Amino acid sequence: MTQSCDAFAAALLVWFDQNGRKHLPWQKMRTPYRVWVSEIMLQQTQVGTVIPYFERFVARFPDVEALAAAEQDEVLHLWSGLGYYSRARNLHAAARRVVTEHRGKLPTDIDAWQSLPGIGRSTAGAILALSRGKRHPILDGNVKRVLCRYHGIETWAGESETGKALWVLAESHTPKRRLAAYTQAIMDLGATVCVRQQPRCRACPLRRGCSAFLNRATDAIPAPRPKKPRPLRRTRFLILRDQDQAVLLERRPPSGVWGGLWGFPECPVEADPARTCAERFGLKPSGASYLKPRQHGFTHFRLQIEPVLLDVNADANADRIMEARSVLWYKGASSNRLGLAAPVGRILGELPPRAGG
DNA sequence: AAAGCGGGGAA
DNA sequence: TTCCCAGCTTT
Structure with missing residues (x-):
């Protein structure tokens, strides 16, 4: 007698029918695209955090063509706050490759999935098991x-x-049937x-x-x-604010911390903030106030951020600065849809009003 | 304050 | 192949 699954899988499936999660947003209309987006969001992030991000993301980008056609800024904007922004950049790049190389058809075999950026063995297996019922093991946390x-x-x-x-x-526990249920079941058991x-x-x-x-x-x-011990690094955030309360933001390099997101210009703690401001942007600040330092945690180090608020008059120079596509004057979330690094968003919300402004 | 989490890319 | 990196939430 051959059994279709071992005792492990059998017990898990019985449990799942009673106790598993079956009404998560990505379990309705369980298309490969929606499962893909959800699995990327879930990679380092818990279900409760992901749900509102997922809803917004698929409402704006309902299919792979819509995602591929989007600007990276808008993709990062919808990801802003979720963390690990390379996930968003990889998802976006992968969507473009699916459209150009597979004419918009999502792959049906695991090697094709794994060749896309941001998708390893576990994520590829989860997508195929959950959305197409194919037999692949997963191994997430x-x-x-x-x-x-x-x-x-x-x-x-x-x-x-x-x-x-x-x-x-x-692999040995993965059953031959009910792959979507089994895959969801083992993740649910671990999570709950x-x-x-x-x-x-x-x-x-x-x-x-x-x-x-x-x-x-x-x-x-x-x-x-x-x-391992986490070293402490220090940096300064230069907050250039003009007479209209607009704040100067720079696009960060595509890789590294907060890659591709927008943030304040940084300068080393040894440098003079006002002089750096003048040298880099041609703006002479009328005053510099040192705001309360704050710590931001990363896995391998802690970053002490020392924000410096510099009031400037930008009229004469604004156009010249804006010629560089990587700099802008930010007037609040209503006028710009950008991805902001988390501490940048927090600091923006806590800025003291400009005197006489 | 510390730990957890999956995959990419450099070494 | 083996390191090193990334950013938020939860405890």
């Missing part, structure tokens, strides 16, 4: 946690040997039951076979990433 606990894997999942072993296990801290093992359909549960090891598994 939730699945790694479930498999490490179930199989009692005590090494860190980010280690390459551990990762290989997890892919083999993921087999959570990192205080997992709800009493509600888990897999506990009878779960090594970590049977050995009371759910606190130790999954093993945490080996941690």
Whole structure:
């Protein structure tokens, strides 16, 4: 007798029918395009955060042609606040490639998906399983946690040997039928039951076979990433504000921190802000006030931002500055649809009013 | 304050 | 192949 799936998958599917999430926005009209967008948004971001972004994004770009035709600025604007902006740039670039290279047809095989920017093995497998019911394993953070606990894997999942072993296990548990349900089920279990801290093992359909549960090891598994110290870096944000309360923003380089987003000009903390302002923009500030420094956290370092507010009179120079496409005077969200780096948006909302302005 | 999360690209 | 990078939310 051949069974269509192992005990792991069978228990998971039974659980899913009762407890799985079936009304997420990307589960209505479950087209490959919508599943693709949702999977990219979900890569480093939780469901609750993604939902409003997803709704806005697919309302504006309902299909791959609409996305491909968009300006990058508008794509980044709709992504602004979600983080990891290379996801948005890659999604946009991939949409353009699908239109030019596949005449707008989304791929049906996993290699074609994986050759698109921003799509690796797990994301490609998830898209095909969820939207077309094809048999491919996935291995995202939730699945790694479930498999490490179930199989009692005590090494860190980010280690390459551990990762290989997890892919083999993921493949072996993947059933031959009900691929969309199974794929959603294992993600849902990780997100709602087999959570990192205080997992709800009493509600888990897999506990009878779960090594970590049977050995009371759910606190130790999954093993945490080996941690490294995060150095502190400092930078200055130059906030040039003219007599109409408009603020000068620069487009950041396409790669690196906040790549492609708009932000304040930066200068090293050793430099003189007023002189930098004069040298780079030909504007002589009438005063400089040092605003409260703030810290912004990244994975590998912390950034101390020291904002300096410089009041300038821009009339004579505005045109010359604007000739460069990478600079603009920002008058508020109503007049510009741009992607702003998160701390830039916060600082803009907290600026003190200009005296006599 | 610290940890988590998937993939790209440089080394 | 192996590092290093990215930005927000949750705890």
